[in-house]
Amino acid sequence: MTTMKEKSILKGFSRLPVRDKRRLAARECADEARAEELFASFEHPSAAIQELLSGISENTISNYPLPYNVAPNFLINGKLYMVPMVTEESSVVAAAASAARFWADRGGFRAKVHSRTKNGQLHFLYTGNKEQLQAAFPLVEEHIRKCLRPLTENMEKRGGGLRGMQLKDQGHILDNYFQLHMDFDTRDAMGANFINSCLEESAEALHSYLSQDSLLSSGHYEPLMAILSNYTDQCLVEVSLSCPLDQLVGAARGLTAGKFVSRFITAVKIAQEDVYRATTHNKGIMNGVDAVILATGNDFRAIEAGAHAWASRSGQYRSLSVADADHKQFRFSLKMPMALGTVGGLTSLHPLAEKSLEMLGQPGADELMMIAAAAGLANNFAAIHSLTSTGIQAGHMRMHLSNITMRLGATAEESQKVRQHFADKKVSQQAVTSYLEQLRKTE
Ligand code: MEV
Numbered sequence: 514m515t516t517m518k519e520k521s522i523l524k525g526f527s528r529l530p531v532r533d534k535r536r537l538a539a540r541e542c543a544d545e546a547r548a549e550e551l552f553a554s555f556e557h558p559s560a561a562i563q564e565l566l567s568g569i570s571e572n573t574i575s576n577y578p579l580p581y582n583v584a585p586n587f588l589i590n591g592k593l594y595m596v597p598m599v600t601e602e603s604s605v606v607a608a609a610a611s612a613a614r615f616w617a618d619r620g621g622f623r624a625k626v627h628s629r630t631k632n633g634q635l636h637f638l639y640t641g642n643k644e645q646l647q648a649a650f651p652l653v654e655e656h657i658r659k660c661l662r663p664l665t666e667n668m669e670k671r672g673g674g675l676r677g678m679q680l681k682d683q684g685h686i687l688d689n690y691f692q693l694h695m696d697f698d699t700r701d702a703m704g705a706n707f708i709n710s711c712l713e714e715s716a717e718a719l720h721s722y723l724s725q726d727s728l729l730s731s732g733h734y735e736p737l738m739a740i741l742s743n744y745t746d747q748c749l750v751e752v753s754l755s756c757p758l759d760q761l762v763g764a765a766r767g768l769t770a771g772k773f774v775s776r777f778i779t780a781v782k783i784a785q786e787d788v789y790r791a792t793t794h795n796k797g798i799m800n801g802v803d804a805v806i807l808a809t810g811n812d813f814r815a816i817e818a819g820a821h822a823w824a825s826r827s828g829q830y831r832s833l834s835v836a837d838a839d840h841k842q843f844r845f846s847l848k849m850p851m852a853l854g855t856v857g858g859l860t861s862l863h864p865l866a867e868k869s870l871e872m873l874g875q876p877g878a879d880e881l882m883m884i885a886a887a888a889g890l891a892n893n894f895a896a897i898h899s900l901t902s903t904g905i906q907a908g909h910m911r912m913h914l915s916n917i918t919m920r921l922g923a924t925a926e927e928s929q930k931v932r933q934h935f936a937d938k939k940v941s942q943q944a945v946t947s948y949l950e951q952l953r954k955t956e
Pocket of ligand 1: 798
């Protein structure tokens with residue numbers, strides 16, 4: 514019989530020692546002792562590394578390791594990379610590696626960064642004279658820039674800083690609502706802290722300007738929020754693949770080069786127009802992008818949010834990639850926002866993120882944007898290739914085979930036999946279970 518556990522509000526939880534937090538969390542599980550032991554077993558053997566990991570987040574009671582993988586043979590702008598990818602999905606790295614290898618023989622990826630401007634907004638309410646505020650804006654800007662100098666000085670020395678500032682009357686959304694929209698160049702840093710600090714300081718600076726201006730001080734000023742935007746539509750990377758059609762002979766078993774290309778282009782067109790397909794298509798791109806972002810200590814949620822907003826910029830959610838061909842050449846490309854950093858934050862804190870960047874040859878933010886986008890396009894190519902030829906499940910289930918055998922508690926010897934048996938057969942959970950049962954009966 515299971516007994517209901519008493520629950521109560523936990524006060525001061527964050528101040529408890531790890532062992533107590535772990536015990537309290539384990540209480541939520543059926544087998545408390547086993548849960549506590551499991552959490553403890555994932556603690557890093559090096560106290561220094563554990564301290565570092567725990568310091569990254571809050572209320573850490575264990576670690577949650579994900580596989581750290583590499584995809585070799587990424588030829589991007591003539592340079593070869595071994596690309597680190599952190600992901601839990603078994604087929605992602607295999608797909609990236611096989612597409613990278615395929616395209617390395619066909620000129621590789623060509624990539625460029627269109628711009629690297631990031632932005633943020635101070636959202637505020639102002640009830641005073643709107644025309645007067647607009648008219649005074651050049652002076653307001655000068656004052657804000659002066660107030661921000663202690664914050665921007667260092668970034669300016671590195672070639673970055675505050676780029677532009679716009680006052681937007683947002684009265685059509687809400688009475689008296691304005692935005693101070695600011696553009697930043699944060700060089701190789703992701704720059705979130707820099708941008709947010711500048712925006713918060715701007716809220717103060719705007720207040721000080723308004724209160725000392727006799728024509729503006731009568732209006733009520735109320736700053737609402739100061740925060741960067743993850744819609745980085747001016748921080749764009751583009752990556753493309755292209756080759757003569759005759760280099761695609763044999764690319765897909767059973768299909769001529771022409772048929773393969775036409776099926777491929779049709780699939781991408783469908784993802785341009787149909788939201789159900791577009792979402793999955795873009796998920797396939799993010800499989801590659803996120804894995805690189807995670808491996809290099811960047812913020813994949815920020816890139817996801819920006820990418821999907823960008824995919825909707827026409828008013829309809831569409832594929833991030835496009836494909837076309839003429840009678841000679843096939844072209845496949847991806848353009849998307851990608852606000853990444855290679856200095857500061859987790860990139861230098863997490864030992865594996867640091868190692869990833871070293872493996873990539875210490876890229877600047879531009880280069881990392883191109884690498885992550887190439888991984889996205891590689892995964893997208895592999896997915897569309899499979900979907901329009903063999904179907905996705907053949908490869909997926911083969912990769913999934915080890916997960917299934919693991920779940921069924923197969924020994925190394927049994928797993929080996931399962932792999933041999935299914936080398937030329939359709940893999941399914943049911944089929945593997947029956948085969949293993951059969952195997953165990955006969956042994
Ligand atoms: C699976 O993680 C990703 C795919 O569904 C992408 C796609 O359908 O294009 C295979």
